[in-house]
Amino acid sequence: MFPVYGKLIIFANIFFIIAIDIPSLKSHEFWIEPEDYVIKIGKPLIANLRIGQNFKGDDLVFNENDFDTFTIISGNKSKKVTGRLGDRPPLNEVMDNLGLSIIVHQSKPTYLTYYDFDKFKTFSTEKGFPDIPEIHIKRGLPREGFSEKYTRFAKSLVLVDKYLGSDKRIGLELEFVMSTASLSRINKPIRFKLYYKGQLHPNAHVQVFTKDIQGVVKNSTYVTDLKGRIQIKYIPNTTSLINAVVIKSIDPDTNSGGAVWESLWASTTLHTPLHNSK
Template sequence: MHYRLFCSILCAGLTLGAAPLLSHEFWIEPEKYQVESGGAVVARLRNGQEFKGAEQPYLDHRIARFEVMQGEAASPYLGRMGDMPAFAGDTIQDGLAVLIHQTRPQTLTYDSWEEFQAFVDHKGFAGVPEAHQARGLPDAGFAEQYTRYAKALVAIGDGSGADLSTGLETEIIALANPYTDDMTAGLPIRLLYQGSPRPEAQVEVFAKAPDGAVTISTQLTDAKGETVVSVAPGNSYLLDAVVLRPAPDSKDYVWESLWAALTFAVPPR
């Protein structure tokens, strides 16, 4: 096996295997959120906390879906095993490009109740500890299956266009274009789960300033599954929302988590 590929797979195994235990996020991070017409779009997959994380290679056995959407047209992306950055596309047309990455499900085991409680508290899952106990589940040594659904908005040329539902089981949709629309009042978003709005759900907002400083806040969606995220010119953003649901009785894991992420930037004035 080529040395670079071996190292990529080894690093991915080390970082992905332990990452979700402390509520680590997974996202697509473009090198540039605005690209000139005809320019290449390069993006990294990252896993970490506080909008800082380890780069992940392109590993086809971990990918369920990797696409570029413009309007309603979707183009599958095929990379090479071990590629870092994981995405490099040079034939994307002008407009708003939506990069989509869905992982295959993976599992993790909670070795202590404190680990699970920290995750539940961080993501705002009220009532989950009580539901866990009501199901007669153990306080340690139980497993969770997790799947990631990440999107990134990249402006090509004039960047015109709109985000839309891509059919992911859970996703965050930008209801305005951060590259072409007035962001003075913020960016309205909609959170979906199985195609329907997800009301009263926590959205975690990571805002990265031009100097790299990151601020973190949370807010809830309304009855329509929508909320407005305050944004500032020159900043980039990661939005994260998680579904936690009981696993089917026939599985050897007891919880399933579905992680939706959206990254974008707001142009400087």
């Protein structure tokens, strides 16, 4: 989430300024979008970081000041994503491990100030927290000029040559884990578990965006069951973005931005193959 008006000015330590129009960044979802979800061993894995709505958005550049974690996990190996400030795409790494690789990105905490209470109400309701505006008033908080702290946790599942390996918990504060063993089995539902602070997270509002080869996007809403699970239909040759948000109250004295609310964002992207694969 970003302020609606003005410009965001990012000061780089190499003496230049990047100015980004905020209206293009005010939308919500953040995700990792590889150019290809299945690649050959020894070939580069190239991926963009995107922010937008309805599975369409703007590309972000590589900037170490923006993230706490940016890694590729292949089996028991972890490889830090490296680059130079301004690189686009921000991920371009040669892959030398067969099977499933998990791209992981955790942003640094960022702060947003609300000057329009209706925007806060709309956001919290859309993300499955319709009672939060009332709680805000009961806490005696102002209707404008209050701040929110937010952090984004993104994963993407990429296959290198073979359908080997499975998704696993990385230890993010809010995280999806695909519990379906393989994406190579057509007509089998794809199952996910949502974890919050290491525990399965029930009754959570989950948005699923699917994009076909023509670029047509469909949006569905799910609620995790008592064990924090959802399952989605397997649609061949389709890219999916799974997204969930947790919003919680925080003490303004406990954070540098004086925020009274904190939101945590989790996303996972994946692609389902057209045919059975081995």
